[in-house]
Amino acid sequence: MATPAHIGRFTANNPGIMTLQGTNQYVVGKDSVVVIDVALSADSNLDGIIEQVEAMGAKKIEKILLTHIHSDHCAGALALRKRCGAKLGIHRSRRGYLGGEDFQYDDNDRITFGGGELRVLHTPGHESGHCCFYEGSDKVLFSGDNILGYGTAVIHPPDGNMTDYMETLERLLGFDISLILPGHGPLIGKPEAKIREYIKHRLEREQQVIAALKSGRNGIGEMTQWIYVDVSAALQRVAEFSVQAHLEKLMREGRVKKEGARYLLLGDN
Numbered sequence: 599m600a601t602p603a604h605i606g607r608f609t610a611n612n613p614g615i616m617t618l619q620g621t622n623q624y625v626v627g628k629d630s631v632v633v634i635d636v637a638l639s640a641d642s643n644l645d646g647i648i649e650q651v652e653a654m655g656a657k658k659i660e661k662i663l664l665t666h667i668h669s670d671h672c673a674g675a676l677a678l679r680k681r682c683g684a685k686l687g688i689h690r691s692r693r694g695y696l697g698g699e700d701f702q703y704d705d706n707d708r709i710t711f712g713g714g715e716l717r718v719l720h721t722p723g724h725e726s727g728h729c730c731f732y733e734g735s736d737k738v739l740f741s742g743d744n745i746l747g748y749g750t751a752v753i754h755p756p757d758g759n760m761t762d763y764m765e766t767l768e769r770l771l772g773f774d775i776s777l778i779l780p781g782h783g784p785l786i787g788k789p790e791a792k793i794r795e796y797i798k799h800r801l802e803r804e805q806q807v808i809a810a811l812k813s814g815r816n817g818i819g820e821m822t823q824w825i826y827v828d829v830s831a832a833l834q835r836v837a838e839f840s841v842q843a844h845l846e847k848l849m850r851e852g853r854v855k856k857e858g859a860r861y862l863l864l865g866d867n
């Protein structure tokens with residue numbers, strides 16, 4: 599599915615192993631538009647967003663919305679606000695985080711743009727204040743870092759929470775979505791399949807964590823090495839966070855307990 603004409607994208611020049619090709623910054627609307635995420639404060643990045651706005655024939659940026667407060671999504675927000683006079687919004691739980699927000703939003707709020715509106719979905723997991731934005735008329739979901747164009751989202755405890763994340767994925771399955779526009783990587787034309795794949799992947803990972811515990815591996819480091827056989831050194835820490843996030847979910851469910859640095863299975867898992 600092609601992106602609707604009233605949605606544009608400018609990808610920030612911040613490629614990397616976590617950001618893929620760079621952060622996707624979206625422009626939504628006609629005449630007066632909303633910008634979702636501003637990764638960098640450099641003039642070249644703000645110029646790119648503004649050129650995208652002009653290319654769409656729009657006249658002004660009315661609002662800036664943030665999917666979450668990781669710097670690769672918000673570091674340029676105040677600079678863009680200053681440059682174009684847009685109102686900057688942030689999730690209610692992150693009020694004051696940047697020190698220059700104009701309004702807050704929360705789950706199910708509606709945010710208007712020229713020609714339509716976005717529904718705010720508070721979607722914790724990757725980050726506790728994470729929001730996705732759903733445009734119901736075209737069935738487009740701006741997924742931030744909860745669903746990426748390829749690879750999987752990073753769940754980094756303690757703010758990242760696997761229990762919340764799985765609930766978020768299940769909730770998103772309940773929406774009629776034709777197109778996902780992610781915070782990183784290419785657009786996703788088969789949303790339901792992608793979300794189901796994400797859920798399946800996490801459940802498989804959880805089973806691997808349980809199998810590692812059953813095999814007598816009880817520390818996060820040794821479990822990670824056993825589960826992620828050929829993970830690169832650069833991603834080793836990320837893999838450890840993932841294992842930790844799964845263990846915390848299992849502890850919340852009463853299936854695992856922690857003794858010192860060791861994790862132990864409870865009952866007949």
Ligand SMILES: [Zn+2]
Binds near residue numbers: 617671781
């Ligand atoms: Zn990101």
